[in-house]
Amino acid sequence: MTRSSPLLTLAAGFTIWASGFAVIYAVQGVGCAYGWDLIALGPVSLLRLVLILLTVATAAIIYVVARALSGAIPGKEREASHFMLSVAAGAALLAVPATLFTFAGVFIATACS
């Protein structure tokens, strides 16, 4: 790891949350404008399926990153890095339920009205 990256890792989990947010919100807007909610795929619409997949994917990616970060936490003797990486891993871990909670609506709410 380069010298400045511990700072970046602090933001890793929630940056993915934010990117997921931007993509999901954009797809919702585009999907409604272009009528993807009118295409039925079994019990759900195309739009809902895509949004569900995006939500699950965002949560999964964050989870993988969180695991990787907690695996990389050095021992306590390297105090500063230990601190930074454990905060980074903690933040990423919190971002997983945050993702599921923020986008829970994709499972239930009406998509385009």
Added chain:
Amino acid sequence: MSTPSPIRLHKELSRIWDTAPGLGRLSAVNHTVLGKRFIITAFVFFTIGGLLAMLIRAQLATSKNAFVGPDIYNQIFTMHGTIMMFLFAIPMFEGFAIYLLPKMLGARDMAFPRMAAYGYWCYLFGGSILIAALILGVAPDGGWFMYTPLNSKPYSPGINADIWLLGITFVEISALSAAIEIIVSILKLRAPGMTLNHMPIMAWYLLITAFMMLFGFPPLILASALLELERAFGLPFFDPTRGGDSLLWQHLFWLFGHPEVYIIFLPAAGAISMMVPTFARHELIGYRTVVLAIIAVAFLSFGLWVHHMFTVGIPHLALTFFSAASGLVAIPTAVQIFAWIATIANGRPKLDVPMLYLFGFFVIFIIGGLTGVMVAMVPFNLQAHDTHFVVAHLHYVLVGGFVFPMLAAAYYWLPHFTGKRSDHVLSRPAFWLIFVGFNLTFFLMHLTGLLGMPRRVSTYPLEAKWDWLNLLSSFGSFIMTIGFALFVIDVFLQVRFGTRFRRDPWSAKTLEWATPTPATSYAFASLPEISDRADRLEPAALGPKLAGGEGYLGFTRNNWMETLGVDMMTARPTEVIVLPRPTFLPFWTGLATGAFVLCLLFKLYWLSLVPFAITIGLWFVWTLTTGSRTDSAPLDIGHRQSAPPHWQVERPPSWWAMLFAIGGDAVMVTSLIFGSLFLIVVAPQWPPQTYVTVSPLLLSAMVAGAIIAALSGRFAVKQLLSGTPPLAGLSVAGVGYLVALTAATIAILNMGTLTAHAQAAMLFALLAMAALHAAIGLLLIAYGFLRHFSGKLSALRSMDLRIGKLWHDASALVVLACVVAALVLQFDLSSARLR
């Protein structure tokens, strides 16, 4: 080097660091001076905003009141909100940050003293423009969030809205420069050994807040520029009859506006986290958890802006995202409150004046948080939106979450500013008057709101039966005002007549109390070595040692203003940072920028080029005194260690500043691209009847030019590092930029009318954004030449070109992104629509 006596060291350092008296004050670049200036100026604006609030309450005291008419009332509440948010809250926290940060971190100053000074002048001049407009009766009157179409030309034909758009953008320059300065100072200018996990907690708060500013303000600046283009030249970005959308304004505004309220709250929370441990006599519990909570709040607060737009007709699904995030953000906020309560519960608390004000904070902020969760719920929001319930809520969080903590902070740190003791004669009655008055004023607004009283109305009928609640509320606001008056008198008394007192009157354990009080201009005569958490120190013992020169840099050399830069992670000293001496340049540059803004305000566009050119020219002059013409051997820093001067290291503060500036810029560009996609997808009146197009040849020339510039910018660095003059690299890069700039200009000139449809207007905006990046790149190339010909470059002193390289790389990406977005704008995508 022998260590001089404390007195002699003080005299030598003061001679170098002090600001000259008289007119010389205009040349101040010192953080102690500038911090105080920001704080005092912000307080003056608070007083003006408060007087306006009194006028509001006077007007609303009774039904059918004819005190001021609706036109004036509109100006009053708009200016009240605008002043409080932009001219009071943000600059007040900047002032505290600028004054305190170096002292908390063990540095002698902030990283970019001249930028701080320039930021101050922009703030003062921009704020003065707004106040002048208020006095002349042409102040902005469309609400502090400037919704369109109300603030578009047809409905606000006067100069009022332009004053907001240009004046506030001018002030935001200071917010952005402060943000970058705060980030770099925290990351680089710390005492040796103070690793990030050793920092006093307030540094974490300020670091994260500054990042939020860096990413939060660009959407507002962009939106203001677009709306001003619409108002001045008819480009219909927000006009739904011509392919624009007023919701685009709301999105961009609140993308800034919601993070803004956390930008206001978090620094206050940082101050609370410093005060609570001192008065609980116990270190902060859950340091790591608090850092985590701040990170979570910072991010979540960017994902809930639409909760201000619940009633505009956005699909339910989208609303759930923002509603959920709004509820979620309460959790990490609560975590911080629990950390403070736990600290108090585990310590041996003593109740002193700052704690009294913090008690007020706890009560009021928690009520505000609860009503916040209420209005975050969509069904309730639909009822309460635009009523006085919202006015009550927002004041409970803003006054509770910012004003009360700042009053506490004022009492806490005042002894640091004055070197005198608080004699507490008036502080307690002042508190109770403010506290009771506040609750009387605003609690009742929950009720008037629930009874249906809308906000922003100058009057209401007797039949509404809101009279007695409003009268009581107005009565409360006068009680509160008396409280503030007592506070002012109390502070004045302490400053003027307080008794001299030792340093660290509260027995706090953080570094700022180790400086002499009142603070000297150089803060520390020598810099400490920190080996443990920096909230476990003994300032009373440490202070005299540092004053005696026992720390790092406990001497003077070459009349340089020196402080240490450290490695971000290990906090080992990496460089001696040589700071610029006091100079009038920031003042003149601020004036020139102000003249530019005034020209735009009065639509003197050709004339505006003069102050614009002067501003740019002055910036070049700034750089003449920086850097060195010779390579230097590592410099002694004391303790038998040495470090090179900052211009000889790989990543000096200015390198980081450029990196972060690019981060903010990326948000601005992304917001613009988001805006064009938003219009394509959501705005009515699409597709346009005729598409304005730009020749692919010109677009490719833009991209090619920018890429050539980036590549040769890199080549120039390579040349310099290998000992050849970088002239070839710089020249080709300059040509690349010229090609890009020319292509963009030709494209823009050939676009025809830009006012018929937002498609053309957005296309123009994208090309202009690309051109702007090329133009800045060109200036950096010119700067490279200037540095070369003034002998400031060598293989060891290559930072100027490497900073340029960062920009060239970024601007190539930006030009590419803008061109791609421009291509998308030129195609009719509507055939894919099913509805």
